[in-house]
Amino acid sequence: MDRPLRRLFLFFALLFVALLVQLTYIQVWAAPKLKTNSANTRAIEAEMKVDRGTIVSSDGVELAVNHVDGPYFLREYPQGSLTSPWLGYNSLRYGRAGVERVYNEELSGQTGLLGITSYWDELLGRVHKGAALKLTIDMKVQRAAAEALGDRKGAVVALDPRTGAVLAMVSYPRYDPNEIDTLWKELNADPDTPLLNRAAQGLYPPGSVFKIVVAGAALQIGALTTKTEFDDTGSVTAGGFVVNNYGDRVFGPHDFTEAFAKSINTTFAKIGVALGADNLASYAGGFGFNEDIPWPLSQAPSFFPEGGGLDKAHVAQASYGQGEVLATPLQIALAASAVANGGQIMKPYLVAQVLDQNAKVLRETKAEKWLKPISSETALTLRALMVEVVKNGTGTSAALSGVQVAGKTGTAEVAEKEPHAWFAGFAPADDPQVVVAVLVENAGTGGGVAAPIARAVIAAALGL
Amino acid sequence: MSLRNRELVFLIPALILTTLGFALVYTQKASSLTWTSLTYGALFLVLFVIAHLGRRVLAPKADPYLLPVTALLSTLGLVVLYRLNEDLALKQAMWLVVGLVAFLLVLAFVRDLEVLRRYRYVIGIAGLLLLLVTAVIGREINGARLWVDLGPINFQPAEFGKILLVIFFAAYLVDIREALTVSTRRVLGVPLPPFRYLAPLLTIWALSMALMIFMKDLGTSLLFFGALLALLYVATGRFFYVLVGLVLFFAGATLLYFVFPHVQTRVDIWLDPWQDASGRGYQIVQSLFALAAGGLFGRGLGEGYLTLQSGNTIIPNLETDFIFSAIGEELGLVGAVGIILLYLIFTYRGFRVAVRARDDFSRLLATGLISIFALQAFLIMGGVIKLIPLTGITLPFVSYGGSSIVANFVLLALFLRMSDRAA
Numbered sequence: 069m070d071r072p073l074r075r076l077f078l079f080f081a082l083l084f085v086a087l088l089v090q091l092t093y094i095q096v097w098a099a100p101k102l103k104t105n106s107a108n109t110r111a112i113e114a115e116m117k118v119d120r121g122t123i124v125s126s127d128g129v130e131l132a133v134n135h136v137d138g139p140y141f142l143r144e145y146p147q148g149s150l151t152s153p154w155l156g157y158n159s160l161r162y163g164r165a166g167v168e169r170v171y172n173e174e175l176s177g178q179t180g181l182l183g184i185t186s187y188w189d190e191l192l193g194r195v196h197k198g199a200a201l202k203l204t205i206d207m208k209v210q211r212a213a214a215e216a217l218g219d220r221k222g223a224v225v226a227l228d229p230r231t232g233a234v235l236a237m238v239s240y241p242r243y244d245p246n247e248i249d250t251l252w253k254e255l256n257a258d259p260d261t262p263l264l265n266r267a268a269q270g271l272y273p274p275g276s277v278f279k280i281v282v283a284g285a286a287l288q289i290g291a292l293t294t295k296t297e298f299d300d301t302g303s304v305t306a307g308g309f310v311v312n313n314y315g316d317r318v319f320g321p322h323d324f325t326e327a328f329a330k331s332i333n334t335t336f337a338k339i340g341v342a343l344g345a346d347n348l349a350s351y352a353g354g355f356g357f358n359e360d361i362p363w364p365l366s367q368a369p370s371f372f373p374e375g376g377g378l379d380k381a382h383v384a385q386a387s388y389g390q391g392e393v394l395a396t397p398l399q400i401a402l403a404a405s406a407v408a409n410g411g412q413i414m415k416p417y418l419v420a421q422v423l424d425q426n427a428k429v430l431r432e433t434k435a436e437k438w439l440k441p442i443s444s445e446t447a448l449t450l451r452a453l454m455v456e457v458v459k460n461g462t463g464t465s466a467a468l469s470g471v472q473v474a475g476k477t478g479t480a481e482v483a484e485k486e487p488h489a490w491f492a493g494f495a496p497a498d499d500p501q502v503v504v505a506v507l508v509e510n511a512g513t514g515g516g517v518a519a520p521i522a523r524a525v526i527a528a529a530l531g532l
Numbered sequence: 533m534s535l536r537n538r539e540l541v542f543l544i545p546a547l548i549l550t551t552l553g554f555a556l557v558y559t560q561k562a563s564s565l566t567w568t569s570l571t572y573g574a575l576f577l578v579l580f581v582i583a584h585l586g587r588r589v590l591a592p593k594a595d596p597y598l599l600p601v602t603a604l605l606s607t608l609g610l611v612v613l614y615r616l617n618e619d620l621a622l623k624q625a626m627w628l629v630v631g632l633v634a635f636l637l638v639l640a641f642v643r644d645l646e647v648l649r650r651y652r653y654v655i656g657i658a659g660l661l662l663l664l665v666t667a668v669i670g671r672e673i674n675g676a677r678l679w680v681d682l683g684p685i686n687f688q689p690a691e692f693g694k695i696l697l698v699i700f701f702a703a704y705l706v707d708i709r710e711a712l713t714v715s716t717r718r719v720l721g722v723p724l725p726p727f728r729y730l731a732p733l734l735t736i737w738a739l740s741m742a743l744m745i746f747m748k749d750l751g752t753s754l755l756f757f758g759a760l761l762a763l764l765y766v767a768t769g770r771f772f773y774v775l776v777g778l779v780l781f782f783a784g785a786t787l788l789y790f791v792f793p794h795v796q797t798r799v800d801i802w803l804d805p806w807q808d809a810s811g812r813g814y815q816i817v818q819s820l821f822a823l824a825a826g827g828l829f830g831r832g833l834g835e836g837y838l839t840l841q842s843g844n845t846i847i848p849n850l851e852t853d854f855i856f857s858a859i860g861e862e863l864g865l866v867g868a869v870g871i872i873l874l875y876l877i878f879t880y881r882g883f884r885v886a887v888r889a890r891d892d893f894s895r896l897l898a899t900g901l902i903s904i905f906a907l908q909a910f911l912i913m914g915g916v917i918k919l920i921p922l923t924g925i926t927l928p929f930v931s932y933g934g935s936s937i938v939a940n941f942v943l944l945a946l947f948l949r950m951s952d953r954a955a
Contacts, residue, residue, distance in 0.1 A: 070887055071769070072765050072766045072769050073766055073883060073886055073887055073895075073899065074883075074887075075765075076762055076765065076766060076883070076899065076903070077879070077880065077883040080879050080883075080903075080906045080907075080910070081876065081879075081880075083906070083910045083914075084872055084875065084876045084879075084906075084910065086914070086919060087872050087910065087913050087914055087917065087919060088869060088872055090914070090917050090918070090919040091823070091860070091865060091868055091869065091872070091917050092865060094820060094823045094824065094917055094918070095823050095824065095826055095827055095828065095860060095864065095865040095868070096827065096828060096865060098820075098824065099823075099824035099825075099827055100824075102820055102821055102823075102824035103821075103824050103825065105821070107806075107809040107810065107817060107821075108821045108824075110821055110825050110837050113837050114837070
C-alpha cells in the first residue's frame with residue numbers, strides 16, 4: 069500500500085514542480101515582454117509615481133513642475149505654449165518630445181548621476197525623485213522674442229556666441245503642452261504644423277542672410293577686400309539666368325562694403341560665380357550647412373548643394389541665398405555667431421545644469437567649440453560690414469540707442485507669396501554677447517519686418 | 533529536540549515573518565512605525581501559542597511541522613490582505629480565531645477516528661446536502677453558485693461538504709476494498725467489480741458532473757473527482773481505476789465544453805487570454821502582468837500596483853482566488869516559490885501521516901484529505917499563472933474567506949489527530 073502512496077505523492081510533487089517552472093517562466097523569462105505588452109498600463113502607472121525633476125530657466129522661472137494627485141505626480145507647464153518648441157511634453161499616452169524626451173533619463177531619475185541615493189529610495193520604497201534641469205533659456209528674452217514675433221508664423225533664436233548657450237528659441241504657431249493629450253490629433257492634422265520647432269527644424273531659403281557665408285568665403289580666400297569696387301547696372305546674366313536686385317533697384321558704382329550693406333544681389337552673383345560652386349559649398353559646409361547641428365534636440369540640417377553639382381545660373385542664385393539653398397533659423401544664428409565670436413562657432417546647448425533634489429549640481433554643460441569657418445581677422449572685417457548694414461544699410465530698424473548692433477537682413481523670395489523676412493545679427497558689435505536670428509514666413513522684407521523683432525530681442529538680452 | 537518543542541521552535545520564524553510583514557505594510561501606509569503594527573504580530577504569537585499548547589495537551593505526539601506551516605501560510609495571507617484591504621484583514625483575523633477554536637474543538641472531541649467511520653453514512657449524506665444546498669438556496673457570485681446567505685455571513689458550504697464527503701469516501705472504500713480488488717466479472721476482458729459496489733463511485737462521478745453543470749463550480753468538481761481517484765488508486769493499488777476515472781472525467785468535461793458556454797469560455801481564455809485582454813481575458817492577463825512586474829524579488833510589500841485610487845483591486849477577486857498573484861507581484865518569484873514550497877511541505881507531511889497510519893481508514897482518510905488539499909492549492913495557483921484553466925477556488929489558509937479558513941483548520945486538526953494516533 070506504500071507504493072501507490074509514494075507514487076501519488078510523487079504525482080503531486082510533479083504538479084508543484086510544474087508550478088515552479090511556469091512561475092519562473094512568467095516572472096523571469098516572459099516578464100520583459102509582458103511588461104511592454106500594449107495592454108499593460110503598469111509602466112504608465114510606475115512612471116506617474118516618479119517625482120519627475122523640475123525644469124527651470126536660467127533666470128529661475130519654473131518651466132515644468134509636478135502637481136501631486138494621491139500617489140501620482142502629474143506634469144504641468146506653468147509657461148504654457150511659450151516654452152513648447154524646445155521643452156516638449158511628457159505625455160503618458162503619446163510619449164515625450166523636446167527636453168522632456170532627450171533628458172528623460174535624468175528627469176525620471178534613471179541616470180547613474182543620482183548615484184546610490186536613487187537605488188536606496190527604491191529599496192526603501194520611497195518616492196523616486198528625478199534630477200532637476202536648469203536651462204540656458206532666459207525667460208525675459210524668450211518672452212520678449214515671443215511678443216515681438218506675435219502671431220506671425222516664424223521663429224526667433226537668441227544665443228550667446230561666446231558659449232553657444234541658447235537664450236531664447238521661439239516658434240509660432242506652437243501648442244500648449246498641458247493640453248497635449250486632448251489636442252494631439254488636432255495638432256498632428258494642423259497644416260500649420262504647430263508641433264514643428266521652426267527654429268531648429270524649419271527649412272527656408274535664407275535669402276540675403278546667406279551673404280554672411282558668401283562674404284566670409286570671399287574675404288577668407290582673399291578674392292576681395294571691403295574696398296573692392298563693383299558696378300551695378302541693375303542686372304547681371306549668369307549661365308543664361310538674369311539676376312536682378314530686390315525691388316529692381318540700380319546701385320551704380322559701389323565698393324564691397326556697400327554691396328553688403330545694401331544687399332546688392334548682382335554683385336554677390338558675380339562674386340559667387342567667381343568663387344565657384346566648390347568654394348561656396350566648402351564654406352557653406354564650414355559654417356554648418358549639410359551637417360547635423362550638435363545639439364540634443366531635434367533639428368534639420370541646413371542644405372547647400374554639394375560642390376560641382378551646380379551650374380552657373382544656380383551658383384549665382386545661391387550666392388544671395390536663393391535657389392536650392394535651405395537653412396534653419398538656428399543655422400543662420402550659428403553662422404552669425406562665427407562672425408561675433410572671432411570665427412569660432414560654439415556648440416549650441418540648452419541645458420546648463422543637471423541638479424539633484426538638494427540643488428547640488430551633478431553635471432554642468434561646458435562650452436564646446438564646433439566649427440571655425442573663418443579666421444578672427446576675417447570675422448572682424450565681416451563684423452564691420454554687418455555694423456554698416458545696421459548703420460546705413462538695409463537693417464537700420466535693428467539699431468538701438470546706446471549700443472552698436474551688427475546684422476544682416478534677408479528677403480527670401482518664394483513663388484506666388486510674400487517673401488520670408490530674415491534678420492541675423494548681434495550686439496554689442498565690439499563685444500558681442502547675444503546673437504539673434506529672426507525668420508518670419510511670407511511677411512515682407514527682412515529690414516522692415518524681421519529687423520525690429522531682432523532689435524526687441526537684443527534689447528531684452530542686454531537688459532536695455 | 534522533542535517533537536513538541538520542535539513545533540514551538542518552527543513557529544518562531546512564522547511569527548517573526550508575520551510581525552515583520554505587518555510592520556512593513558504599516559509603515560508603508562502610515563509612513564511611520566508604531567506599536568499598533570507590532571500588536572498584530574503579538575496577537576498571532578498568542579493565538580498560535582495557544583493552538584500549540586492545545587495541541588500539546590490534546591494530541592501530544594502529532595506531526596510538528598503542520599501547525600507552523602499553517603501558521604506561516606495563514607498569517608502571510610493576513611499580511612497581504614491587510615495590505616489590500618484593512619477591513620477584510622480584520623474579518624479574516626476573526627475567522628482565523630474561529631478557525632483555531634474549531635481546530636481545538638475537533639482535537640478535543642474527535643479523540644478517536646472510529647467515530648467518523650461509524651457515522652460514515654450520516655457524514656456522507658450531510659456532505660452531499662452541504663454541496664447541494666447551494667443549488668437550491670444559494671446565491672450566485674462570479675458566475676458560480678457557491679454561497680449561502682446567512683444574514684451577515686456568506687457561508688460557502690462546499691468547503692465543509694468536501695471534507696465530509698472525503699471522510700465518507702474513505703470509510704466506504706474500506707468497506708468495499710476487497711470487492712474492488714477481487715473482481716468477479718470481466719467485461720470486454722476488463723475486470724469489473726460487482727455493480728452494487730461500482731454504483732456509488734459512478735454516483736460520485738455523476739455528482740461532480742452535476743456540480744459543474746448546476747453550480748458551475750469547476751473547481752470543487754475537479755477536487756472531488758481527483759480525491760476520489762487518488763483514494764481508489766491507494767485503496768486498490770490499481771492504476772486501472774485511475775485510468776477509467778480519467779477517461780470518464782475527460783469524456784464528461786469534453787461534453788460539457790461543447791454544451792456549456794461557461795466551461796468553453798474558461799478553456800478558451802486559458803488557451804489565449806490575449807484575444808480579449810480587456811474583456812473576458814482581463815483577469816488572467818492582469819494576473820500575468822502583476823507576476824511579471826514582481827519579477828525575481830518582487831516590488832516589496834505595499835509597493836505593487838494592486839489597488840486603484842478607489843480601493844478596488846485591479847485584478848477582480850484579488851483577495852480570494854487571485855491572492856497568489858498579489859504575492860507574486862509584491863514578494864516576487866522568491867516569495868511565490870516559498871508559498872509553493874510550504875504547500876509541498878504540508879503535502880509531504882500529509883502523505884507521511886498516510887504512510888504511517890495504523891489502520892486502513894486513517895490511511896485512506898489522510899490520503900483523501902491531503903489530495904484535496906494539494907489539488908486545491910495546485911488548481912488555483914496553476915490557474916492564476918495560466919498553467920491550467922482557471923477554476924475559482926480559494927488558496928488554502930491564504931485566500932480571504934471564513935468558510936475556507938475554518939474548513940482548512942478542521943482539516944489540519946484531523947491530520948494532527950491521525951498523526952498522533954500513528955506515532
